[in-house]
Amino acid sequence: EDLNPLEEAEGYQRLMDEFRHTQDVLAHRLGKSRSHVANMLRLLKLPASVQKYLQEGVLSMGHARTLVGVDNAAALAEIIVKKSLSVRQAESLVKQITGGADDKKAAAKRKPxxxxxxxxxxxxxxxxxxxxxxxxxxxxxxxxxxxxxxxxxxxxxxxxxxxxxxxxxxxxx
Structure with a gap:
């Protein structure tokens, strides 16, 4: 079947729960890389609104992966959808918006x-x-x-x- 990325991730999670497999074992059994399985499972941590966009095909897997682990993922997803941003543009947007925290850390490291x-x-x-x-x-x-x-x-x-x-x-x- 053609599953969307979210359905695939849910399937992986179900298999891991049901058979008590690690990501590594599951990946081996499915003939996938562990990083692929891990990346898919990260999608389940996205806010519901972002998952809905992914499920409907409004956001691609690349867009969703860019939003994983970002505090304001739902708001960023709205901007990405409204402006029809490419994955590269979405990555730049996320870096630009979340970069402030990284810049502060870098400045602290530069202190003599x-x-x-x-x-x-x-x-x-x-x-x-x-x-x-x-x-x-x-x-x-x-x-x-x-x-x-x-x-x-x-x-x-x-x-x-x-x-x-x-x-x-x-x-x-």
């Missing part, structure tokens, strides 16, 4: 801090992990404790990272 020399070994480890993952890695620490940050630029990159990390063997310390 007292200079603390970085450990050469930590910097080498950051470079190594960045090369292995293909994503920017930052390690901040003091003494024996710290924080490892991995920056991603899209949900697909995050899904791929999670996929790779969950495939690693578990070692107990």
């Amino acid at each position: 801090k007292s200079y603390v020399p970085r450990d050469v070994d930590v910097m080498a480890l950051e470079e190594r992990l960045t090369g292995l993952l293909g994503l920017k890695v930052q390690i901040d620490g003091e003494g024996t404790e710290g924080v490892l940050s991995i920056a991603y630029k899209s949900l697909d990159q995050l899904d791929d990272l999670i996929e790779r990390l969950t495939q690693l063997p578990v070692t107990k310390y």
Whole structure:
């Protein structure tokens, strides 16, 4: 059958609930990528009005994916529909409207801090992990404790990272 993206997502959720499958197992059984299943399931988190637009074909899958995780998704969907924006235009609109919060975070990071020399070994480890993952890695620490940050630029990159990390063997310390 030809299912709309929302029906497909609901079907995936039903299968996961009924058979207690993870996204990874379900994706494997269906011959889909885990990121595809994850992206489809994210559609179920959209507000009802946005889901209705998607179901009716007023918004495309690309439009809907742009709105996932945005606080004012319903209002943005209205603008996208009224102005008949393309997916790229919708992405620009979302970035423009939500970019204010990101700009404030970036400005806070640019504030001068007292200079603390970085450990050469930590910097080498950051470079190594960045090369292995293909994503920017930052390690901040003091003494024996710290924080490892991995920056991603899209949900697909995050899904791929999670996929790779969950495939690693578990070692107990």
